[in-house]
Amino acid sequence: MKSCEKNFIDKIWINQPKMPTRKMFFHGIQFAGHTAEFKRKKVAKILRGKKCSFFILTSPDSIAWLLNIRGSDVKHTPLCLCFAAINSEGEVTLFIDPKKIDRKKRIILGDGVKFMRPENFDIFLKKIANSKQKVLVDKNKTPFSVYQTLILAKANLSFGEDPCLLPKACKNEIEISGARSAHLRDGVSLVKFLSWLYKTVGKKNITELTATKKLKKLREKNQFFKGLSFETISAVGGHAAIVHYRPSKASDEVIKCGNIFLIDSGAQYLDGTTDVTRTIFVRGGSSKPSNDQKNNFTKVLKGHIAIASATFPFGTKGYQLDPKARKYLKQSGLDYDHGTGHGVGSYLGVHEGPQSISKAKNNVNILPGMILSNEPGYYKADKYGIRIENLVTVLENREKKELFFETLTLAPIDRHLINRRMLNVKEINWLNDYHDRVYLSLKDSLDKDQLSWLKRETEPV
CATH class of the missing domain: 3.90.230.10 (Creatinase/methionine aminopeptidase superfamily)
Structure with missing residues (x-):
């Protein structure tokens, strides 16, 4: 199989709907049980244990759990479509359409979360690849385009399970x-x-x-x-x-x-x-x-x-x-x-x-x-x-x-x-x-x- 730069499905999909821009919202601590900061620190500790500097989050449910956010982008499942990366210090970069999140919500998420537009995701991936810091990738969850970008940029990859999966599965x-x-x-x-x-x-x-x-x-x-x-x-x-x-x-x-x-x-x-x-x-x-x-x-x-x-x-x-x-x-x-x-x-x-x-x-x-x-x-x-x-x-x-x-x-x-x-x-x-x-x-x-x-x-x- 040979990878293609352009998605042929996009070429033949007539009247393809635009990406949703509905507002994300917070999942309250009274329901989540732990703060987003607590969860970020927990995942960062897992990364340090694996001697990895970054993990690339491409599963919206993992991001939703990690940051205590929800959305209305997917029918029946309260997800906000976005990408993210977390480093071994627990700092998150969230790639999200600005229309989905206002200034007040950015402030609530705190200094440990930075924001970038989704179109800058590839640039970010190449940047951390060039740094040669070890990047954890879950091959079962990561889209091929993300994986390919990292490979072509000669990233220092480590393969393993999404570190959010087990903490998310084991309810508090x-x-x-x-x-x-x-x-x-x-x-x-x-x-x-x-x-x-x-x-x-x-x-x-x-x-x-x-x-x-x-x-x-x-x-x-x-x-x-x-x-x-x-x-x-x-x-x-x-x-x-x-x-x-x-x-x-x-x-x-x-x-x-x-x-x-x-x-x-x-x-x-x-x-x-x-x-x-x-x-x-x-x-x-x-x-x-x-x-x-x-x-x-x-x-x-x-x-x-x-x-x-x-x-x-x-x-x-x-x-x-x-x-x-x-x-x-x-x-x-x-x-x-x-x-x-x-x-x-x-x-x-x-x-x-x-x-x-x-x-x-x-x-x-x-x-x-x-x-x-x-x-x-x-x-x-x-x-x-x-x-x-x-x-x-x-x-x-x-x-x-x-x-x-x-x-x-x-x-x-x-x-x-x-x-x-x-x-x-x-x-x-x-x-x-x-x-x-x-x-x-x-x-x-x-x-x-x-x-x-x-x-x-x-x-x-």
Whole structure:
């Protein structure tokens, strides 16, 4: 392959939109937990440990975390598009369109942050290359054009991971507390939605898109709500077997009694990011789930519980936990073609690295403070799909010197899709304890009808 000076996509992209110039804004210390100065010093220490003088930041989420800034340049993710560089003393040069940041905000960022226009980024790269100081580059994150500029300028490069990744992934106590609060409000919205759905389906034509709009309206009323964290997956019947299905006017289907309905959704709050999937059997009349549906749902649930209740030593990788989630499906020759868990940001990306739980040999340790999804599933082509997703955070049992998960998501799991005989005593206890916690956490925020529905849905199995 040969590199080109000009981007041919730009040449053929007709009516290409201009780069966004919406204002950046600050993510308050009451949500971030640490100041930008604290974070800059932490990253600078990592650089000194690697004997590097600079790190080039090209990932907007790393810059957002480092400087406690957010933006509106990317749909569903509060990012401000820009580049930056940080040196081993913690000084940052931020390459940002002047329209995005006014003088007052520059002053707030302090003397440790200098500002340059994005068009001067290449000049800066060449300058630090000519200095022969060692520059840390993350080859997995750095655009080829940036890498090429440094190579052609004969920069003294050192290759390694973005030093913001792990500190960003390991949430501090304020961020964990915020995540709990965000999931509490989000759980109330989800329960209101599910109780409404059961009450309304069969009486009115509720479609996949109708359901999506209803859940969004409920979330919009929540404190600190800033938007959805991704486009909602609202899928009935065979559509639910398409892992990343998105309803459209052309594909929109009515949700009918006797169907399996899967809804995967999430929100961005100032104090946390949510992502939750519930699969329900839409009850009504004499309709009942088939044995096939109940058995497969229960296998997925057993895998979900195995992850949620896992304890493991320091040094454990996600791929070492992944088999727990697939075990019961695989005993029947079944599986799912996606990861079991992805990292989640704190009012940042709903998909965040470097942590994951999947078959892939990701050598990143699962560490205290990380937030991940727990989402095993099963998909029967053209028939139905099942996924049970909660977010979990990693906590440490200091006495036993081991790690465990705390489930953050608060929403009932459909008991009518469970084959109780397939669950052992520990699994039944986990489910009943979880449902008890859901009920006690949410009951004071619901009206009489919603509370009555939740009480039924969280009864012991």
